[in-house]
Amino acid sequence: MSLELPVLAQKAGAAIREHTLASGLRVLLVERHLDPVVAVMLWYRVGSRDEDERNAGVSHFLEHMMFKGAAHFGKGEVDRVTTLLGGSNNAFTTNDHTAYWFELASDRWEAALVIEADRMRSLLLDPAEFAAEKAVVLEELSMGLDDPWRRLTELAQESVFGRHPYRRPIIGHADALELLTVEDMRAHYVRHYRPDNSILVVCGDFEPVRALELVEKHLGGIAPPRVAEVEPFRPLPTEPPGEKRLSMTWDDEGQRLCMVWPSGAVGSAEDWVLDLVTTILTGGRLSRLHRRLVLEQGLATTVSTQNDARVDCGAFWLMAEGAQGVAPAKLEAAIDGELARLRDELVPAKELERAKRILASGEAYESETVSDLAEEIGEFAIDADWRMSLETMTHIRAVTPTELREVARRLLVPERRVVAWSLPKSTARAKAKVKASKQTRRTSAVRKSR
Amino acid sequence: MSLAFAPPRSVPDLAIPSERHRLSCGATLIISPRAGAPVCAIQAHVRGGPALDPVGREGLAWLTGALAEQGTRRRTEEQIANLLEPAGGDISGDSTGLAGTIVNGEWELLADLLCDSLIDATYPAEQVRRQRTRVLDRLLLERDDPRQQGGLRFRKLVYGDHWLGRPAYGNLANMARIRPEDLRAHRATNWVAKRGVISVCGDVDAARVKRVFERHLARWKSGTMLATTPPEFPPIAPRVDAFRADRQQVHLYLGHLGIRRNDPDYAALVLMDHVLGTGPGFANRISRRLRDELGLAYTVHAAIHSSAGILPGLFTAYIGTSPQHARTAIEGFKEEIRRIQTEAPSVEELELAKAYLLGSFPMGFERASRRTGYLVAAELHGFAPDHLTRLLHEFAAVTPEDVRRVAERHLHPAASCIVAAGPLTREELVAIAGVPTRPAPRERAARASTAPR
Numbered sequence: 001m002s003l004e005l006p007v008l009a010q011k012a013g014a015a016i017r018e019h020t021l022a023s024g025l026r027v028l029l030v031e032r033h034l035d036p037v038v039a040v041m042l043w044y045r046v047g048s049r050d051e052d053e054r055n056a057g058v059s060h061f062l063e064h065m066m067f068k069g070a071a072h073f074g075k076g077e078v079d080r081v082t083t084l085l086g087g088s089n090n091a092f093t094t095n096d097h098t099a100y101w102f103e104l105a106s107d108r109w110e111a112a113l114v115i116e117a118d119r120m121r122s123l124l125l126d127p128a129e130f131a132a133e134k135a136v137v138l139e140e141l142s143m144g145l146d147d148p149w150r151r152l153t154e155l156a157q158e159s160v161f162g163r164h165p166y167r168r169p170i171i172g173h174a175d176a177l178e179l180l181t182v183e184d185m186r187a188h189y190v191r192h193y194r195p196d197n198s199i200l201v202v203c204g205d206f207e208p209v210r211a212l213e214l215v216e217k218h219l220g221g222i223a224p225p226r227v228a229e230v231e232p233f234r235p236l237p238t239e240p241p242g243e244k245r246l247s248m249t250w251d252d253e254g255q256r257l258c259m260v261w262p263s264g265a266v267g268s269a270e271d272w273v274l275d276l277v278t279t280i281l282t283g284g285r286l287s288r289l290h291r292r293l294v295l296e297q298g299l300a301t302t303v304s305t306q307n308d309a310r311v312d313c314g315a316f317w318l319m320a321e322g323a324q325g326v327a328p329a330k331l332e333a334a335i336d337g338e339l340a341r342l343r344d345e346l347v348p349a350k351e352l353e354r355a356k357r358i359l360a361s362g363e364a365y366e367s368e369t370v371s372d373l374a375e376e377i378g379e380f381a382i383d384a385d386w387r388m389s390l391e392t393m394t395h396i397r398a399v400t401p402t403e404l405r406e407v408a409r410r411l412l413v414p415e416r417r418v419v420a421w422s423l424p425k426s427t428a429r430a431k432a433k434v435k436a437s438k439q440t441r442r443t444s445a446v447r448k449s450r
Numbered sequence: 451m452s453l454a455f456a457p458p459r460s461v462p463d464l465a466i467p468s469e470r471h472r473l474s475c476g477a478t479l480i481i482s483p484r485a486g487a488p489v490c491a492i493q494a495h496v497r498g499g500p501a502l503d504p505v506g507r508e509g510l511a512w513l514t515g516a517l518a519e520q521g522t523r524r525r526t527e528e529q530i531a532n533l534l535e536p537a538g539g540d541i542s543g544d545s546t547g548l549a550g551t552i553v554n555g556e557w558e559l560l561a562d563l564l565c566d567s568l569i570d571a572t573y574p575a576e577q578v579r580r581q582r583t584r585v586l587d588r589l590l591l592e593r594d595d596p597r598q599q600g601g602l603r604f605r606k607l608v609y610g611d612h613w614l615g616r617p618a619y620g621n622l623a624n625m626a627r628i629r630p631e632d633l634r635a636h637r638a639t640n641w642v643a644k645r646g647v648i649s650v651c652g653d654v655d656a657a658r659v660k661r662v663f664e665r666h667l668a669r670w671k672s673g674t675m676l677a678t679t680p681p682e683f684p685p686i687a688p689r690v691d692a693f694r695a696d697r698q699q700v701h702l703y704l705g706h707l708g709i710r711r712n713d714p715d716y717a718a719l720v721l722m723d724h725v726l727g728t729g730p731g732f733a734n735r736i737s738r739r740l741r742d743e744l745g746l747a748y749t750v751h752a753a754i755h756s757s758a759g760i761l762p763g764l765f766t767a768y769i770g771t772s773p774q775h776a777r778t779a780i781e782g783f784k785e786e787i788r789r790i791q792t793e794a795p796s797v798e799e800l801e802l803a804k805a806y807l808l809g810s811f812p813m814g815f816e817r818a819s820r821r822t823g824y825l826v827a828a829e830l831h832g833f834a835p836d837h838l839t840r841l842l843h844e845f846a847a848v849t850p851e852d853v854r855r856v857a858e859r860h861l862h863p864a865a866s867c868i869v870a871a872g873p874l875t876r877e878e879l880v881a882i883a884g885v886p887t888r889p890a891p892r893e894r895a896a897r898a899s900t901a902p903r
Contacts, residue, residue, distance in 0.1 A: 076733065083731060
């Protein structure tokens with residue numbers, strides 16, 4: 001076979017081509033010759049979004065099991081072969097997708113295709129390996145439970161996404177993981193690990209015709225299984241009825257604040273606007289919140305925001321660590337002041353232009369290595385459309401001060417948000433004494449153990 | 451299989467092309483042009499670091515670097531941020547100088563701002579107060595953080611009163627004492643050109659880079675080279691410490707004083723590490739046993755080469771695990787260490803580690819900041835221009851017996867320090883680890899003779 005594919009676009013010195021195999025596997029060839037290296041990323045459209053209460057965490061656990069043996073590459077063989085070839089590999093699971101990556105020298109990247117084909121076709125899921133790896137996943141979960149920020153954001157996430165699966169942590173909960181069986185995982189694997197549910201990105205120093213021949217040779221023969229698509233219950237969050245306040249305690253002196261608002265899906269009009277909002281609020285030393293909270297008033301030691309746009313819907317996060325001795329209410333009031341300013345006033349043209357320049361210059365870092373570039377393109381491809389990775393700055397440059405104010409007015413209002421605090425145990429005890437008789441809407445602290 | 455997986459037979463040639471200059475001010479400038487690179491990185495290293503902290507002002511050297519880009523004679527903090535941030539630029543500092551990156555086309559701006567901060571930082575009182583307060587807040591949180599405390603206590607057990615045994619940013623009491631004039635004096639005295647090594651990597655014209663740095667650093671005080679004194683550390687002997695905290699996992703650190711980078715056994719120890727406890731995936735012995743087979747942990751590793759510097763690094767075996775697994779984990783570490791000391795690794799194991807190192811080294815230099823970091827390190831250690839290729843040949847020449855020999859010489863499982871941070875008391879740790887509860891007589895004597903104060 002010899003197939004010449006047209007170059008559809010250029011990005012960061014790379015030529016992008018696309019082809020879909022008969023099996024439905026979409027292939028993106030991103031050719032760049034800066035270094036003699038090739039990144040191979042295989043993306044599956046499956047994550048915690050595709051789980052229910054009973055099998056929560058299975059996508060992430062399955063990601064671990066993909067290194068535990070398939071028909072040709074037994075337990076540990078993926079790592080052994082990668083090591084032998086002087087490469088690196090890993091994988092990650094998000095709410096919406098699971099991705100596997102290899103970075104190998106350009107004279108031996110074909111190995112990644114052979115490995116991916118093997119584990120897409122014939123994962124073993126050996127019961128003994130399943131049991132051993134479950135212990136590892138439970139240790140990973142324990143590690144997360146020891147992180148106060150992780151506990152706090154999971155607490156807030158549980159509230160902001162209503163009944164949508166996004167409310168659950170990607171790693172799942174210990175009780176569900178304990179009960180998970182090999183059969184549960186196999187069903188999940190068969191349903192989602194199929195060529196027509198995946199996208200392959202090959203990025204770096206290769207010859208495109210030869211690359212496509214190799215992809216066809218190793219992955220072309222895998223037919224999608226005949227499995228009925230079972231969509232989990234995924235109701236979109238309804239408009240919040242009012243502000244929700246949560247709190248937990250932690251045995252250190254930290255005052256950690258997490259605010260989160262429901263927002264739009266990846267690629268929605270508000271997605272681009274919220275990228276700008278994050279930059280205006282916390283992008284750099286002169287951003288509004290950093291300047292006011294950290295530099296001018298000393299109310300916080302750190303403050304950050306994140307536009308977390310997902311496939312079905314998104315969330316806008318704001319996190320701040322209060323300075324010692326600062327009353328939580330004072331920190332909140334200062335944040336509220338800046339958010340109100342964003343809703344009430346138009347962002348000056350100069351400030352907006354500065355934020356756009358910061359976002360534009362950030363693109364250089366998103367493509368410095370072939371793995372950076374493969375991830376940037378692949379993530380847009382699996383969640384929406386890879387062309388979005390080219391159009392981001394076009395959308396962002398088009399945002400006007402009026403649009404930005406409109407999105408802030410519509411989304412970033414107190415009535416729509418969840419406010420979660422993690423406070424020192426000592427502070428919480430003192431407060432509890434004072435307010436013992438008052439009814440609040442707060443939930444109880446996160447349990448230490450299950 | 452449709453594909454035979456075999457590593458390349460030959461040892462590749464590897465070099466980071468660069469040119470080295472001595473600037474008029476006395477600093478060394480190393481330039482590594484790289485056509486098409488999207489990002490430019492600059493690192494300005496100044497010899498000295500935390501070793502120059504005065505007694506009672508520990509953290510001064512670190513704060514000197516951390517605050518250097520927050521105001522100079524020519525520019526305020528706001529003016530610097532206004533120029534740098536829209537160009538995708540960033541400068542950060544620590545006790546060893548400054549480093550920055552920027553979108554490639556703007557490298558001259560980064561060079562200007564970084565040089566300005568290097569020689570003309572003013573340390574405005576407000577910025578100093580603010581940064582000090584933030585560090586104090588951070589120290590307060592670290593005081594209760596088991597992971598942080600475990601790491602700090604491990605270093606303290608191994609390095610004792612040497613500056614390597616404390617955090618570069620000092621402690622609560624000392625940080626509160628540091629004043630702006632201390633920072634200005636430290637910079638003026640210690641950040642001098644003769645101690646400076648600057649590396650630049652990006653899509654740049656080398657001649658222009660040299661002209662730009664000559665111009666910006668023409669006023670940099672030449673100063674003198676650093677006088678060094680031989681370090682003194684406690685002897686390698688078993689010591690334990692614990693930080694009790696109510697958490698799900700306990701962080702366990704086991705190890706002792708490591709090696710210098712110029713140790714003749716360095717290449718063999720890199721191979722030993724990859725057989726024993728580091729490398730990609732979970733192909734090494736400790737990961738395979740403690741993670742893959744026993745399911746004790748998500749994070750587990752052990753290495754001696756990665757912290758080797760001009761001064762000795764550490765041999766550290768680390769695991770984060772549930773407290774009921776602590777005994778198994780410590781025993782597992784010790785058994786694997788003893789095994790590699792007594793049995794040479796199989797040819798297959800060693801060839802796997804060699805294949806990885808020979809194959810992966812050329813891929814480790816994609817990022818501009820990685821290149822500048824290597825070029826500074828090469829200058830500090832006095833590596834020859836063909837160092838990387840020579841190192842690969844040294845890796846290729848290591849035998850299984852070499853690995854066993856260096857493991858026997860450099861690893862001391864019975865004399866390891868052990869720290870637990872999490873839901874374990876010191877008494878529980880002592881019972882689990884089976885180490886003496888009091889310093890050995892030899893250790894006590896050595897400590898008395900080397901006590902610096």
